[in-house]
Amino acid sequence: MTQARTDDAVATGFDPASATIAIVTYNRSNLLSRLLESITRMDPKPGHVVVIDNASSDDTTAVAESFRERLGSELVYRRLETNTGGSGGFSEGMRVAYDLGSTWMWLMDDDVEVLPDGLARMGDWAPRFKSIQGRRYDYDGSEFYWQYRLSIPLGIPIPFAPAGFDASGYREMNSGCFEGMFIHRDVVAQIGLPDPRFFIYWDDSVYGWLASRKTTSVIVDEFVLQRTREIRQWDFGLRHLNASSNAYRYYIMRNRGHMKHYFRTHGAYRPVRFAIGTVLTFAKELIRLFFVERTVRGTSNLWRGLRDGRALARESEWRPMPPLDGAHSA
Template structure:
């Protein structure tokens, strides 16, 4: 089944940034070199204290497309930034919304490659090169009842050039406005972590979501990693450790709402997440300090999980 031909001018790139003006400049420079370009670029600045505003102003004339810049009063995290960016792009009438962080650059034909899949699918994830030029492996499938990624889902593609996914990543999610309308905006309550997985999962319940074989982005920030052969495990931070565990409660609430929550199976997923973070501490960051943030996240998540007044994000008006 195919839809209407893809119109690049009806697409918006949404970028969330925070105190990384150098990386943002590099991303915007790559957008200026794109062919075709999107109709607009929406930049959500999470209350940066560096020269982000000046960087945006300096590229307006050269980027070759409209820039919509929003500087928030407080740092709302990646979750809040993408929620505001999605809202802005949606209200501006964008048919396609392409989400990305500030630490990537777009390949010159990236939008054309994504657009080639647009007549067939409405939730699409392209591939990325890692900082060193290798293919970045992304866990595109989740074990639904456990609410965790499947670590070694097949990386290869067959002759179709795509694989079905039931997750999402805001570093490259390409989504149609009709799906956004049905599932609402990304949930800002996550602040960081698990937000894009849940959003991609919600999208996959409304449409056939796919990851495609085309490379469209390149990461521009080096992250400390543990090379496990099949894949890498990245370094983290105390903030990430806290939200990784706390936000399990938000997944739990979404699962309850959609009738897929199984306390035993989901609890196993939470336990495996905790163990994974301990392994990350010991083998990537070479320390045992930071476990207190995992326990704080579990404690605060417990309160969220017991809140029977909790409601998911609402669908949007047409």
């Protein structure tokens, strides 16, 4: 870290060494290598870099260890015995970061690179907010739009929430994205770790919503990440749809059962409107299947997820993730 950056960090009341980048990876060692390489170029650098390997069968371990000399004691590598999905990986990554004493936890997938001054840009906002989302460039360098607001009664993102920023440089959000979530340990203590039961999908949306109930959550007009994986898209003007997978199709429907439980626990569940949101989600996935992937194969995964989600929503023993700080309620 240069002395100028160190002085800037002190001036804003943000210590870069108090931040941990937590990465989840699975069988994409080439992408992980690009991300870790970008971290070596950061100024300032975080205090720790935690890599959670979801039981990869490729050379992920060797790739992570190859950066140990350049990252030194900053690097913490954990290989899980089974693939716990993005949800389980981020839950474990946040747990490790929290146990390291990190004040800030910056979550990201392996298919991004961090811009050199990314942490400095996030740190500029740290004195004001405790749940922050930065912006990303897409694979081609264009601005990536993320749906940062949820309609809680419907349980779906609001697709046409304003994308621009005013002079304040931020917009309040009530959602979250684990590709870049920057969150303070005080909030994590109150709402607990991300719920690994989601496996993939809706986990970060629900977690971001829980965070927004405890603090003012914002997306800031700061580009801090760039995506490094090209995804097939259907561009229809104002927004676009990305290609998906059978696993995503299943979990996007099944996990509405978990979402229903969380909304019900916090008094936000509206049965009729949530059911409409489920229908809209199903319809959106059909459009994605037909127009982005140009196939009809995969609809069975939607129906199976819908069935299992309804069963999950009826589980009487379901409980939310507990807070890490016993002084707070979930």
